Amino acid sequence: MSGRILVVNAGSSSVKVELFGPDLVPELSGSVTEIGGSGQLVLGQARRPVSAPDHAAALGLLLADLSDRGCGPGDLDAAGHRVVHGGAELTAPCRIDAEVMAGIEACIPLAPLHNPHNLSAIRALAAAAPGLPQCASFDTAFHATNPEVATTYALPEPARALGLRRYGFHGLSYAGLVEALDPLPDRLLALHLGNGASLCAIRDGRSVATSMGYSPLSGTTMGTRTGEIDGNAVLRLVEVFGQDEAARLLNRESGLRGLAGASDMAALLARDDAAARFAVDHFCYWAVRQAGSLIAAMEGLDAIAFTGGIGENADTVRDRIVAGLRWAGEVPVHVVPADEEGRIARDTARVLAA
Numbered sequence: 001m002s003g004r005i006l007v008v009n010a011g012s013s014s015v016k017v018e019l020f021g022p023d024l025v026p027e028l029s030g031s032v033t034e035i036g037g038s039g040q041l042v043l044g045q046a047r048r049p050v051s052a053p054d055h056a057a058a059l060g061l062l063l064a065d066l067s068d069r070g071c072g073p074g075d076l077d078a079a080g081h082r083v084v085h086g087g088a089e090l091t092a093p094c095r096i097d098a099e100v101m102a103g104i105e106a107c108i109p110l111a112p113l114h115n116p117h118n119l120s121a122i123r124a125l126a127a128a129a130p131g132l133p134q135c136a137s138f139d140t141a142f143h144a145t146n147p148e149v150a151t152t153y154a155l156p157e158p159a160r161a162l163g164l165r166r167y168g169f170h171g172l173s174y175a176g177l178v179e180a181l182d183p184l185p186d187r188l189l190a191l192h193l194g195n196g197a198s199l200c201a202i203r204d205g206r207s208v209a210t211s212m213g214y215s216p217l218s219g220t221t222m223g224t225r226t227g228e229i230d231g232n233a234v235l236r237l238v239e240v241f242g243q244d245e246a247a248r249l250l251n252r253e254s255g256l257r258g259l260a261g262a263s264d265m266a267a268l269l270a271r272d273d274a275a276a277r278f279a280v281d282h283f284c285y286w287a288v289r290q291a292g293s294l295i296a297a298m299e300g301l302d303a304i305a306f307t308g309g310i311g312e313n314a315d316t317v318r319d320r321i322v323a324g325l326r327w328a329g330e331v332p333v334h335v336v337p338a339d340e341e342g343r344i345a346r347d348t349a350r351v352l353a354a
Contacts (some may be wrong), residue, residue: 003077073129080348085111086138142171185303195223223263288324
């Protein structure tokens with residue numbers, strides 16, 4: 001397939017798009033931020049203030065500006081969507097039909113902040129361009145190859161029946177990383193380090209374990225999320241602060257921000273105070289500690305790969321994590337630019353070609 005593909009990533013408060021031309025060459029990217037408030041529309045080098053009440057309106061603004069540049073919905077050959085959660089059933093890229101829509105909707109309890117917006121973007125584009133082929137790539141799908149012993153929480157069956165299990169996230173990032181490395185190491189420790197951060201054990205190109213679990217909250221220290229925390233500590237937070245405030249604390253006020261008042265790693269590395277130093281120490285320590293578990297799951301280590309904003313740009317953090325893993329042997333270290341949009345475009349082309 002060599003036509004134009006629009007990749008859509010509907011986040012919790014933003015919509016991002018990237019247009020791919022013939023041979024999947026990226027042509028133009030854009031976004032609308034602060035949906036529901038005073039936001040900004042960016043398309044290429046142009047930017048202007050906008051107000052979008054919801055995700056459908058935000059996507060509509062982007063489609064209108066794309067039309068002004070000669071690429072309206074009718075000029076597209078297909079669209080590919082990042083869908084955060086596919087659950088246990090949607091584990092491969094696919095063309096979106098009524099059954100897939102129902103499956104994405106069924107996963108809303110697993111990703112209440114994301115899947116509804118993913119669906120909104122799919123419906124908005126279907127309304128703007130009826131008949132346009134749309135495909136979905138799932139952020140959880142890459143980890144569907146984890147063995148059952150790795151994904152199962154030791155809970156009674158009625159609790160497990162609620163869908164309480166490890167799913168893992170950042171799968172599109174890891175899938176793109178696997179595509180980018182040639183030759184691909186047999187046992188690869190991959191670290192996606194950004195505001196959200198996770199690690200993945202990749203053996204023979206397949207995920208066998210990952211640090212995130214039922215939600216993106218668990219695992220290593222992140223920009224605003226706690227990472228690993230005892231369940232009874234969560235219950236205590238709910239008891240003291242109530243469920244909504246406890247959820248906000250765990251997801252938006254913890255991690256680097258909770259330790260040092262800021263979630264930006266570059267800003268913390270530039271500071272010279274005890275809180276900032278401790279936050280960086282904490283981030284690196286827990287990345288190394290989580291890595292040890294994943295190396296055990298792979299039964300060894302042949303290479304390390306970093307991606308994500310921190311993984312790609314924070315040399316100090318990378319060096320400290322690599323130094324903390326020297327006990328596992330001297331192995332090659334790769335830095336791979338994240339390319340989730342490119343991966344979605346390639347997924348879309350492959351699905352439609354098949």
